Amino acid sequence: MVDPSQKLIAKLYELRDTKGTIEIQDLDSLLVIVQEVIKDGASNMKDVKIWNDINDISSHLKKLKSELQEIQPAIIQNEHISDVNTELSAVTQQTEISANRIMDAAEKIQNCLAKITDSELAREVNNHIMVIFEACDFQDLTGQRVRKVVNHLNQIEERVNQLVTSLKNIYNETQDLKKETNIKQQKNNNIVKENSEAYYESFKNGPQNNAPDQSAIDDIFNS
Amino acid sequence: MEDILNINVLIVDDNKVMLRIIRNLLSQLGFVNIDEAYDGTMALDKLKQKIYLLVISDWNMEPMSGLELLKRVRGGEVTNKDVPFIMVTAESKTENVVAAKQAGVNNYIVKPFNAETLKTKLVSVLGNF
Numbered sequence: 549m550v551d552p553s554q555k556l557i558a559k560l561y562e563l564r565d566t567k568g569t570i571e572i573q574d575l576d577s578l579l580v581i582v583q584e585v586i587k588d589g590a591s592n593m594k595d596v597k598i599w600n601d602i603n604d605i606s607s608h609l610k611k612l613k614s615e616l617q618e619i620q621p622a623i624i625q626n627e628h629i630s631d632v633n634t635e636l637s638a639v640t641q642q643t644e645i646s647a648n649r650i651m652d653a654a655e656k657i658q659n660c661l662a663k664i665t666d667s668e669l670a671r672e673v674n675n676h677i678m679v680i681f682e683a684c685d686f687q688d689l690t691g692q693r694v695r696k697v698v699n700h701l702n703q704i705e706e707r708v709n710q711l712v713t714s715l716k717n718i719y720n721e722t723q724d725l726k727k728e729t730n731i732k733q734q735k736n737n738n739i740v741k742e743n744s745e746a747y748y749e750s751f752k753n754g755p756q757n758n759a760p761d762q763s764a765i766d767d768i769f770n771s
Numbered sequence: 772m773e774d775i776l777n778i779n780v781l782i783v784d785d786n787k788v789m790l791r792i793i794r795n796l797l798s799q800l801g802f803v804n805i806d807e808a809y810d811g812t813m814a815l816d817k818l819k820q821k822i823y824l825l826v827i828s829d830w831n832m833e834p835m836s837g838l839e840l841l842k843r844v845r846g847g848e849v850t851n852k853d854v855p856f857i858m859v860t861a862e863s864k865t866e867n868v869v870a871a872k873q874a875g876v877n878n879y880i881v882k883p884f885n886a887e888t889l890k891t892k893l894v895s896v897l898g899n900f
Contacts (some may be wrong), residue, residue, distance in 0.1 A: 623866060644787070644788055647788045648791070651788075651792070651795070655795075678799055678885075679885070681796065682792065682796070682883065682884070682886065684789075684790055684791075684792055685789060685883045687786070687885075688789040688839055689786055689882060689883065691786060692861055749798040
């Protein structure tokens with residue numbers, strides 16, 4: 549499909565070549581072409597709108613990117629989550645140490661049972677010692693819950709990384725699209741400018757008023 | 772009864788505190804031959820080398836869970852594939868209990884548990900002692 553602005557230029561060339569001027573009866577056909585140019589310009593305006601929308605999105609993403617940078621996901625990953633993992637591991641280790649200390653003490657009490665002559669009392673004490681042993685399962689149960697928390701944190705860390713990567717990609721793609729649209733627009737502007745210059749340049753050629761006749765031209769040619 | 776208390780028992784748990792607790796409770800009940808494994812792979816190795824007449828295993832272990840261990844035992848990877856197997860675990864979801872039962876577990880103890888519960892389950896699996 550012919551670009552309407554090119555069509556307009558071609559029509560003007562035609563009028564120059566055939567008549568050397570624009571007459572009133574030519575205005576109708578020129579007006580139709582000018583209307584096409586305006587209509588095409590409106591669709592170009594749509595491109596401009598799209599370009600502006602892309603620009604807006606790009607600005608929003610830029611803002612979001614800098615906000616994300618303030619959140620500092622790298623620090624979340626490398627420090628905060630790493631710190632939490634370290635702290636939770638320390639909880640598990642410390643509870644293990646404490647549980648073992650409790651059981652060591654309970655076993656020592658058990659060893660003393662042989663010295664208790666009252667068998668009833670010995671049995672009662674032993675029962676309580678077993679309860680102490682049973683209760684030390686807190687270490688295993690808390691350890692399992694801690695492990696769940698650590699797994700959740702690792703998943704959060706992974707999601708944060710994915711989010712940052714996705715936003716980076718979207719931002720870069722938007723920037724590329726913006727550049728591409730800019731180039732296209734610039735190219736269009738250049739074409740219109742070149743055509744306009746060519747058009748005006750063309751008035752310097754062709755039939756002229758007070759031009760030299762053939763003999764003058766022959767003189768120039770044969771000199 | 773003495774025969775029961777003299778059987779080889781294997782307890783499997785990746786938590787050493789838990790292993791110590793179960794060992795102590797079993798000792799209190801009179802069991803004398805108690806071995807430990809810290810994961811499923813170690814448990815399978817021990818089960819291939821020695822005849823055990825009771826396995827008490829945790830569920831939540833990595834890389835091999837207690838359920839996986841049970842399936843491999845019942846699958847015939849060890850000498851005594853029908854060894855009585857009790858799962859001791861904090862996992863109390865119905866689907867887990869069903870899965871363990873389908874895999875051939877003999878009984879299921881939910882943590883936290885006490886000596887009385889352990890004895891009840893042992894009696895149900897081994898008989899009175």
